[in-house]
Amino acid sequence: MKVLLVEDDQFHAAYLRETVQKALPEAEEIVLARDGHQGETEARRGAIGAIVMDLQMRGRNGIEAARTIWRERPATRILFWSNYSDEAYLRGISRIVPKESAYGYVLKTASNDRLHLALRSVLVEGQIVVDREVHQFQQRQIRPVEVLTEAEYAVLVDVSLGLSDRMVAQRQGMSMRTVQNRLLSLYDKLEVERAADGDMQMNKRSRAVARALALRVINPEALETAEGELQRWLVRQARQGA
Amino acid sequence: MKVLLVEDDQFHAAYLRETVQKALPEAEEIVLARDGHQGETEARRGAIGAIVMDLQMRGRNGIEAARTIWRERPATRILFWSNYSDEAYLRGISRIVPKESAYGYVLKTASNDRLHLALRSVLVEGQIVVDREVHQFQQRQIRPVEVLTEAEYAVLVDVSLGLSDRMVAQRQGMSMRTVQNRLLSLYDKLEVERAADGDMQMNKRSRAVARALALRVINPEALETAEGELQRWLVRQARQGA
DNA sequence: ATCCGGCCTGCGGAAACCCGCAAATGCCCT
DNA sequence: AGGGCATTTGCGGGTTTCCGCAGGCCGGAT
Known part of the structure; x- marks a missing residue:
């Protein structure tokens, strides 16, 4: 099993690599890409089935990268790991996730345990995992807008x-x-x-x-x-x- | 000398504390605040003269915090440490920095050496330091707008x-x-x-x-x-x- | 069948926006 | 003092936005 990390912040990348190593001992190779474009290239080259992806990156962001990756290989499992729980991100993702794939959405503020769990659930078991805070965006004391059509x-x-x-x-x-x-x-x-x-x-x-x-x-x-x-x-x- | 770090990302905070410890051996105490409000409180309580401040934080952001801190104690030296080089941030800062103080603006993507240097120049020597990339925002291949009045x-x-x-x-x-x-x-x-x-x-x-x-x-x-x-x-x- | 609620469409008018023209003011430079 | 040059303001009118009114289509509940 090969795992691709797409993350442009060096500190976050280091932490992520460490956690992935612990959570997924079956990962024999962990590749790091530092923006969306690199991520697409690596995914294409490495025949990679499991990805952890940041959303906010300079240049090409995570959603764009995920779209092209899923278009080429729809079974790829992607765990999104992000600072934000904006409705716009959720909408963007749920619009492009293929039926045959699994994905997850975990906040960077989540505990190590939560990230660990999500890594296994999504990348190994193929489940769908979405942080509760994300789905009803409670944080930042922002009351969600009555949902838009x-x-x-x-x-x-x-x-x-x-x-x-x-x-x-x-x-x-x-x-x-x-x-x-x-x-x-x-x-x-x-x-x-x-x-x-x-x-x-x-x-x-x-x-x-x-x-x-x-x-x-x-x-x-x-x-x-x-x-x-x-x-x-x-x-x-x-x-x-x- | 007491140093206050205001930074809500735990990984960034850890790295920052480490670098400050190395760069400023004269710092006998390093306090961490995790958002703008905490930062203001700590600055008030600790009679602190040197601050490293993140700009983007949930709740109260760095500019707002800096404004109130500078209003209460205008000689405080503040080094801003941020991911972005938006014109809006620069404008916000240059509008509120008092004459008798020193400040700096360093990107989080800067090397450890650059951060180290800026820490000493601003917090110890009282100079003004601004990353060149920040001042002419070259990154993100965005051509700066003809400057606005x-x-x-x-x-x-x-x-x-x-x-x-x-x-x-x-x-x-x-x-x-x-x-x-x-x-x-x-x-x-x-x-x-x-x-x-x-x-x-x-x-x-x-x-x-x-x-x-x-x-x-x-x-x-x-x-x-x-x-x-x-x-x-x-x-x-x-x-x-x- | 009938009613209800939601989305689409046309009409028409009040208000807001966009902007050329032209005059007044103020600042800098020679 | 006088000649640019930038900024401000009023006027007038063309265009766009905002929205009430009124009617048509459609799926679902009674």
Whole structure:
């Protein structure tokens, strides 16, 4: 059994390697990659079936790397080990995990025992393990947003990237009015009105983005990925339009 | 000499303590705080003159903590030790550092030697030390934005929080037209138009925020702090209006 | 069958945003 | 003093956003 660690922080990497050595004595080789790209390369080369992956890394982040790895070898088991429990990360992962695979999500603040357990459950037994704190994001005393629809989330991301109503409509295949309806429900769920004491009227669109960021419904990492997709869509549109 | 470490990541804290012990043999006591609040308390209690501070911490971040510490004891020397080199952090720090004090800014990716040197230069010699990579943020292949004015930056933050033109004008003491002029120059500097291929017209306001985030001119941490100030300003306005 | 709730769509208008034009102010430099 | 140069402000109008009203489609519960 070969295990790949993808982690760009040297201290975390050292700790992780140590724990993996203890938790998985059947691992005859432990490879370390220091960002998403390296991780993809190593996974491809080493025919690796078990991965522990950090999410936040400079350059290529963990979700992007996981996507390409799973596309090439869907049975790969991946344990995500991250500092954050943002809704955006969860959404990103649950969207791309293949049916035949196992994955886990453990916070870096978890105890050594918890990490140990998760390593065995996911990488050896092939189970699905998600830290409870992650799933209901209790930490940072942030009350979870009333859950968003897929459509609402898609519109939120597009708006956060700076698309106009017309562009969102075009991209999502809706009418402009529908986009605006999604926006209305977003304004509601994100509590955009809350600060409106009297004559103070905010720019709801920007306020919604700010609230979504504050509540960690979206995060800059996810936006970066979405921006890439947007750019690709844009060139496709330009070609079609010409 | 007493040294206070403020760092919420246990692995980083362990490494930091070790390095400080080696670099500063004159330190007869090394105290560890695990977030900004604890840091303030310890600094107050221990009559501490030298601090190494992480910037990103859950709860109260390093900049907020540094501000209150410097307000109470302006001669305190603080070395910031951070993962990031965002413009927003730099701006936040240079805005609050007192004249009579020394500070430094070192990236966590710096070598042990660099950290060692910075520890001695800042905490013992009282010099100002800033990692070169930080000051011109070359990393992440992000080309720095043509530097923003203070006024532009203030408007950008307000807009990112979701304020309308009128509110920004009121808060910054400008006319609405001036706010819009600042916005125009922001749209220019942040290259908001770049994606406008043909009929694709973006929402410039939201796009500007997205660009600023992507270029790391602002970051969610700084926005969180700014949101707090905004809330305080709002209640003040409400009282005055009534 | 009927009703209910959710999502989609068009219409129309108030408000906000975006911005060119032009005049006023202030600062620096010669 | 006078000539740039940047910043501020008002005016006016084109565009976009925001949203109530009203109607259509659809799946599920009564």
